[in-house]
Amino acid sequence: MLNLRRIHHIAIIASDYEVSKKFYCEVLGLTLLSEVYREARDSWMANLAIDGHYQIELFSFPSPPARVSRPEACGLRHLAFSVENIEQSVAHLLAAGVACEPVRIDEHTGKKFTFFADPDNLPLELYEID
Template identity: 75%
Template sequence: MLNLRQIHHIAIIASDYARSKAFYCDVLGFTLLDEFYREERDSWKADLALNGHYAIELFSFPHPPARVSRPEACGLRHLAFSVDDIDLAIVRLASTGVSCEPVRIDPYTSRRFTFFCDPDGLPLELYEIS
């Protein structure tokens, strides 16, 4: 067994780096830890933290291919964030122009959740833990 300790980070490739950086930092509340331009790749890389914990590497690459489809494509389905109050989170997202799907109830936990998308259509989930 590998004895994995935790997930270190999630890597996201953005079609419009500045737009996605603003979304993850200004809308979702991530903190920009570091940012580098990698000239040999014509690529930006940002290290983003959530509540002080390094979580996302945000990249730009010239002409990245589009995502195959919505969450049912093979591979990463979505990225989920826990929230204390899903209704408040939905209102705050709406105030920035981000719309969420109707709230659903998890049939196994009875917790409420909803989906929304980042600027490139990456499915993101809010999952209420309170």
């Protein structure tokens, strides 16, 4: 058996590294754990944490191709973040100039959720937990 324990990290390639780093750190509140320039790849890499846990690798690469995300395309659909209060979280995003879809109710769990996008239009979700 493979015995997976948890997801270690999620890697995101940004078209504008500084804009995305600001979005993930200042708007979403992730913590920048480390950052390194990889000269051989002409690429920056930032390690970002959520609640003290390393979660996201943010990369820059020269001229990355656009990724199709809508209409629904094969592959990773979206990245979801859990929050305790969806209305408060949406208000924070709106105040930062981030558009959010209307809050909906998950028909299977009864939980509130909404979608928004990062600077490269990567679909992100907020999902309210108890």
